[in-house]
Amino acid sequence: MASEVLVPSSPAEAVALFGDGAGTTVIGGGTVVVPDMTYGRLHPDRVLLLSQAGLDGVTVDGDTITIGATTRVNALLELEGKVAALAACARNVADYEVRGQATVGGNICGYGDLQGCLLALDATARSAGVDGERTEPLEAFLANRSGRLLLDVSFELPAASAFAVLEYPHTHEFTVLAVTGVRTAGGDTLLAATGVAGPGARLRSAEALASDPDAAAAAAASDVTFADDALASAWYRGQTLPVLVRRVLNQLEESS
Amino acid sequence: MNLTVNGVAATIESGPLTSLLDVLREELGVTSPKAGCEQGGCGACTVLVDGEPRRSCLTPVASVDGAAITTVEGLGSPENMSPVQQAFTHHYAAQCGFCTSGMMMAAQAYIDRGGSDDHEAIQEALGGHVCRCTGYVKIIDAVAAAARGESFDLTVTAPGAAMTTLGGVA
Numbered sequence: 316m317a318s319e320v321l322v323p324s325s326p327a328e329a330v331a332l333f334g335d336g337a338g339t340t341v342i343g344g345g346t347v348v349v350p351d352m353t354y355g356r357l358h359p360d361r362v363l364l365l366s367q368a369g370l371d372g373v374t375v376d377g378d379t380i381t382i383g384a385t386t387r388v389n390a391l392l393e394l395e396g397k398v399a400a401l402a403a404c405a406r407n408v409a410d411y412e413v414r415g416q417a418t419v420g421g422n423i424c425g426y427g428d429l430q431g432c433l434l435a436l437d438a439t440a441r442s443a444g445v446d447g448e449r450t451e452p453l454e455a456f457l458a459n460r461s462g463r464l465l466l467d468v469s470f471e472l473p474a475a476s477a478f479a480v481l482e483y484p485h486t487h488e489f490t491v492l493a494v495t496g497v498r499t500a501g502g503d504t505l506l507a508a509t510g511v512a513g514p515g516a517r518l519r520s521a522e523a524l525a526s527d528p529d530a531a532a533a534a535a536a537s538d539v540t541f542a543d544d545a546l547a548s549a550w551y552r553g554q555t556l557p558v559l560v561r562r563v564l565n566q567l568e569e570s571s
Numbered sequence: 572m573n574l575t576v577n578g579v580a581a582t583i584e585s586g587p588l589t590s591l592l593d594v595l596r597e598e599l600g601v602t603s604p605k606a607g608c609e610q611g612g613c614g615a616c617t618v619l620v621d622g623e624p625r626r627s628c629l630t631p632v633a634s635v636d637g638a639a640i641t642t643v644e645g646l647g648s649p650e651n652m653s654p655v656q657q658a659f660t661h662h663y664a665a666q667c668g669f670c671t672s673g674m675m676m677a678a679q680a681y682i683d684r685g686g687s688d689d690h691e692a693i694q695e696a697l698g699g700h701v702c703r704c705t706g707y708v709k710i711i712d713a714v715a716a717a718a719r720g721e722s723f724d725l726t727v728t729a730p731g732a733a734m735t736t737l738g739g740v741a
Contacts, residue, residue, distance in 0.1 A: 320587040322633055342631065349590060349629045350610035362588060366634035410699025412624045412677065413611055 319361045326466065329368040333464040335445035339363050341464065343385050343418035346409075347425045370420070370466060378500070381469040384420030388429075391419065400476035400495045400563075404432040404509075407480050407490060420465045423457075428490040430457065430515030432478065434507035435495035436470040457514040473497045477566035479559040481510070483546065491546045492555055494518070494535075496525075496563030498571060506531070506560060510552065511539040521560055528564040532557035572636040576601060577645030587633035591625075592616045594632045595642065603643040603672040607701075614700030617673040618642050624680040643672040646679060652725070654717045655679050661723040662713035666704035674700050678714040688715035 323329040333339060340359035342348045343366075351357035371385040373394065380398070382391070391405035392414075408414055408428045422429045423440075433453050440456035442449060442463040453468060480493035492510035499505065504525035506518040521535040535556050543549035572583040576599060585594050592609070595601040595618070607615035609628045616627040619641035647653035652660065655678050665671040674697060681696040693714045702710060 320633060322587075342634070345629045345631055345634060346611055346626075349588075349631060352588065353590065353609050353628070364587070364631060364633055366631075409611075410614075411696055412614070412617060412626055412699050413629070415623055416625055416629060 320364060321362065322364045322366070323368045325369050329363065329365060329370065330443040330448075330464060330466075332363055333443065336462040336464065341365065341424075343421035344387065344416040346413055346417040347421060365418075371418075378472045379469055380472060381467050382419050383467045384423075384465045385418045386420075387415055388417045388419060388422060389414040391429075397472055398436070398476055400473075400478040400497065401429075401432050401436065403478040404429060404480075404493065404495065407478075407493065419468070423453075423468070424460065424465060426489045427514055428493075428509060431490075431493055431507040431509030432495040432515075433468055433470065434515050434517055435497045435505045436473060436476070437497070437499070437505055438468045438470040440468050441466045454517065471500065474500050474502070475567050475570040477563040477570065479562040479566070481547070481552075481555050481559065489546070492552050492559065494556070494559035494563050496560075496567050498567050504564070504567065506535070506563070508535070508539055508556065508559075510542060510547075511556075512542045513540070518560065525564060528561045528568075531564060532561040535560045572632060574632075574635070574637070575639045577641060583632055583636075585632060588631045590628050591618070591620075591630040591632050591635060591640070592627035595627060595640070601642050601644060605669055605672060607669070607673075612699075612701070613670070614673040614677065614697075615670050617676045617700070619676055619680060622680070622683065624677050641676070641679075643675055646675065653679070654720065654722060655682065655714075657723045657725060658713040658717040658721065659710075660725055662709045662716060664706065664709045664713035666702075666706045670700060670702045670704075674702070674710055678717060681714065682718050686714075686718055688718040690715065693718070 321332045323332050339361045341363045365385050371383045374381045388405050388408050392402050395402035438453040439450050440453045442465050444463045475498040477496045481491045483491050490509045494508050497505045506521050509515045516539045518535045518538040520538050521531040524531040524534050541549035541552040574581050585598050604618050604627050605615035607613035611626045611629045617624050618627045620635050621638050647656050655675050677697050693711050
């Protein structure tokens with residue numbers, strides 16, 4: 316059991332207590348960390364419990380949406396009218412009760428079901444660490460987030476968005492493979508996948524061919540390395556990715 | 572730390588990272604929440620935290636300091652069952668009973684937030700709850716009945732009542 320449990324009551328206190336993050340286990344909703352402690356896989360010495368830190372909430376400022384790190388995943392469903400893909404992506408995470416407890420930041424920094432969708436939304440991440448606060452593209456944050464405490468993510472409201480996922484007949488498995496497509500206010504098409512090897516990934520080759528869904532679908536595989544695990548083989552993911560890309564591009568076309 | 576469990580105030584002595592499930596069962600002796608998978612996958616430990624259904628096995632007690640917790644014991648008593656408890660009894664929605672308390676708390680939360688008797692919506696609401704007896708049809712029937720506000724004369728239909736009658740004959 317942890318020897319030290321810290322429960323900050325403000326964002327500033329959370330940042331101060333996090334410091335450089337060394338030796339600190341962060342708990343948002345607890346859905347990932349608590350089972351690890353229960354089963355003895357994790358014996359943290361120092362725990363930062365964010366439940367009272369005031370890092371939750373969704374704010375809409377003009378065309379900019381900001382989502383606090385400890386916002387519950389279920390809260391994203393309320394964005395269905397503004398960002399359909401993000402609501403659909405959130406609904407695909409676990410079940411109603413776990414979504415009510417799991418946090419957006421915990422998911423981004425943990426199993427990552429939301430990563431692909433937020434990458435397609437070209438989100439930025441605001442985080443804190445030993446060198447202070449910084450705001451950067453989510454893609455950069457995911458590539459180098461060691462020692463960082465995620466504070467929130469922000470993105471511009473898209474003109475349209477679409478989400479397609481490889482359905483898996485169990486409410487608690489992680490996203491096997493999903494693709495999000497976004498039509499920006501400027502008319503660009505952005506695509507990203509979750510469930511590939513490593514964090515979510517933009518599908519830039521497919522984006523360049525977005526006006527031709529078949530060509531984009533064929534090109535998407537060149538943008539990623541496929542995970543090969545118990546949920547699905549790399550081969551199966553490779554066969555499925557073009558289908559999902561074509562599906563979201565067709566959905567975007569229909570909604571435009 | 573403090574909790575109010577089924578209306579009774581309690582001071583908690585367990586460590587801050589102790590799961591709410593362990594606090595309820597081991598420290599407070601409230602045993603309706605069950606320790607099933609203890610990783611959030613089965614729903615047997617679901618309780619209401621300030622009215623919201625939560626997996627108590629995933630919840631460090633420090634994260635709910637000061638909250639009001641409701642378990643099946645807080646819904647009603649054998650002599651004065653809540654509508655959800657009545658519906659589960661009437662529809663024979665419990666077999667081994669291990670999942671039942673979690674199912675009932677999820678059902679109560681679903682009804683409290685205005686859930687209807689639509690079976691698809693009920694399946695969505697209870698989607699994280701596993702019944703290894705596979706008694707899902709009767710569970711969903713029970714939740715639908717409770718959502719419609721039905722009440723039941725359990726002296727006629729309850730399993731306990733039937734057994735009493737048989738006992739009288741024997």
